[in-house]
Each structure stands twice: as C-alpha cells, then as structure tokens.
Amino acid sequence: MPKRTPLFERHVEAGGQMVPFGGWEMPLHYGSQIEEHHQVRRHAGIFDVSHMTVLDVGGPDALHWLRRLLANDVARLVAGQALYSCMLNEAGGVIDDLIVYRRAEDAPTPYRLVANAATRDKNLAWMQAARAGLDVRIEARDELLMLAVQGPQACGLALPLLPAALREPAAALKPFHAVESADAFIGRTGYTGEDGWEVLLPVETGRAFWDAALAAGIAPCGLGARDTLRLEAGMNLYGQDMDEEHSPLVSGLGWTVAWEPDARAFIGREALERERMAGPASMLSGIVLEGRGIMRHGQKVGTEAGDGLITSGGFSPTIGRSIGLARVPIGASGACEVEIRGVRQAARLCRPPFVRRGRVLLS
C-alpha cells in the first residue's frame, strides 16, 4: 500500500492524477504538466515534496560521522548554510544524493538532511551501519510537510504566507541558505533552476500554506513538471543519471567531492582517488536533439569517442525540442547520433544547464 502525504485529498480535489512514485502515491500533474512547467518558468508553482526523507542529526559525534558519511565536507558549513552532497559506497558508487543544512545555533539538532524518497530504507540501513561506535542521533521528521514554491514570482507571492517572524530573514536568504523558527524551516533551494524556497512545516500549518498559496495564484505542480524542470536545469535524477554503479566523477558531480583536507577519510574516497588517478572513463554530458523526436532513458548515443547512453531524456517545454543527459566516453563533444526506435538521429553534446532563471542557455 503506497504512502500518502497529508495533502493527498487536496491533490485529488485539485484534479491531480495520482501515480505510484518511490513507495508513495503522488500527483503526476493536475491536468497539464506542460502548462505547470511554464507556470514555474514564467510565474510561480508549488510542489508537494513531503515524500522526501527529512532526517535531523545530532549527538556529540554528528560532525565526525557526517564528514565520514558524505563526499562533500560538512565542516565547510556555517550556521544557516546548506550543502549538496553524494553519499557513496566503498566502491565510490552513489547510494544517494542529498542536501545537508547546518542549522541555527539554537536549533534542537545541528544538522538536517533531505534525501530522496525511494532510497529511504537503504539510506537508513547504510547510515546505521556507518554509525557503529559513534554517538549520533538520527531522527526522521516524517510528520513535517515539505513544500517547494518555485518560479520568478514564487518568493514574492509566498512571502505573506510565511510565519511573520520568518518573512524578513526568508526574503533575505541567499541561494543554499536556510532560516528557521520553532515550527517552520525555509531554505532557498529547489530542483527547477528557478528562484524559490523549500518550506518545511507541521501538517496543519502546511495545509494552510498550500491552500493560501493556491489562493494567491501559485499553480499546483506535479512530478511530471518537476522532472522536465530539473532536466532543463541540468540537475541529476537519482536512479537515472547516478546510481551505485557510477561515481560522482562520471556523473557530472565531481564538483561536489571535497578532496581537501587530504586526511578526511570519507567512505568511497580510496575508490574515487584511484578513479581520478586512472582518469575517469566516461562523463555525463548534456545532449540536444537536432531534429524532431524525443530522446528517452536508455537509448544509445554514438559519438566520435565511442558509444554512450541517454540517462535522462525528454521534451523540453521551454526550448520546444528534446534534451537529455548522456553518459558518454570521456572527451566526447560536439555532433553525435542517438538511436531512437531503430533510427539514428543527429544530436549535439553540450554543457548543461539548458535553461536557468527562465533563460535558454543553448547556443
């Protein structure tokens, strides 16, 4: 039986087509995912992302543990700052990607992690194993609603809906920073390439926030638009563009690995160092189809440097053609071909993102 967020009835009332996703029943769209996509690029949209795994981390060894658990270095964070990181296995493969927030000095725990939904059980098992012998407390905050308001008008429209004490600090947040009070947590983060907040609230205030956001003209948006928005923004999707068989170095995430200081022995470091020394065999590239048609996950890509695969592909509503991410041999660039339903079609490798802050970046 799939889980439902406390907004399930709201989604159904709003016309949401509910589909299974990572053990949850979530809205795919509320009528038109393309229209929802445009709403976020041009105006404002709201997503229920309460299915994501929110973990509060504390205890005397919390910092030590996180510096061992994550490939990015939590020691770099100051209070109110966030960090994107992969959690790796010993072979350097990506178990999951997540965001770590260093919370305010007076918060109940120093850290908050937000990870994916579908990976929850294996993440928790991995974290437990890595905690052996350490005094670390991990608390799942399943009772919180998580809502993402995204788009050029999102913060302006949502500002009056925030708890009064948080309005001013939330408006002043820089990207990848967060602010919180007793019962609300607001991060200037997202998965769309637009400005916006991700807001964590208790159920009742969360429901009220959702209702008020819709009343303020913020469009409810589903998983379909979330996927095309993140793809245009060049952001990886766990399970497609990265997985346990591939390291961050071949998944376009080398920038998230903190090599300094040398002495920090994070899980997977030795494997990554070997891969870095040998030179990674592949890389994740952006790809644009020259003609009409749609690239899909798993299709073969032919480049001058050898063959590769589409890891994410789809239709870009902003650009009006098919874009994707592809794992291709290192050094591949420029013109290539994608095999779509048995026919090789002209495409071109490029550097993501494709769209950011409403602007098409393709040359």
Add this chain to the structure above:
Amino acid sequence: MSAVPAGLKYTRDHEWLREEADGTLTLGITDHAQRQLGELVFVELPEVGSVLAAGQGCVVVESVKAASDVFVPVAGSVVAVNEALEQDPGRINTSPYGDGWLLRLQPASAAQDLLDAAAYQQLLDTTA
C-alpha cells in the same frame, strides 16, 4: 469520462476509423488512448502515398511519458496526413475525434474485426 462517438469503428488498440463519403478511411486514436498517453509532444506521420499492410505501425505518437505506435487496422495507401499535428501535436489531446485525426487511407480491402461504439465502450468498461 467522455462518450464514445457513435458512427465510428474502433480497434482493440484504441484507434478509431471513420468511413468517408468518397470511400476513404480516416484514422485517429481514441480519447481513452490520449488520456493514457498523456500530453503529446511529437507525432511522426507517414508520407502521403505510402502503402501500408494491415497491422503495420504507421504513426508514432510521443507523449511527455513515452512513445507509442499506432497500427493501421486495414491495408491501403495513405492519401492524406494531418500536417497540423507537426506544429501542434496537442490537438490529439484536445480533439482526438476531430482536429486530432492522424491520416486518411484508401483501403485495399474491407476492414475486419472492428468494433462498433457499443462494443468499444464495453471493452473500456471491462478493462477499466
């Protein structure tokens, strides 16, 4: 749930056929099919003049979710295609039995095993 139009013939693969006064057949996909596919973003139509065998894939429709083949239920040659779909494939979503038609066929033989509206409705009811 919108009604299944009377006067059309249907296949078990959720295509519809309309017999025109000049003896040609117009082919499209049903409202049920477009709902299942989701919003359409690309349609690949055959060349006018193509000769098709019964059961052959003749059109590719790609939605935000996936690509699907449309099969021609009767042999014949393509006499017209709905070129407006190249710019606006969403017509299939908004008007599957009207502006969203796919192609017109000069049949080489009589179509077989087609369902009338009542039988197609029954198929939908039993598979829903």
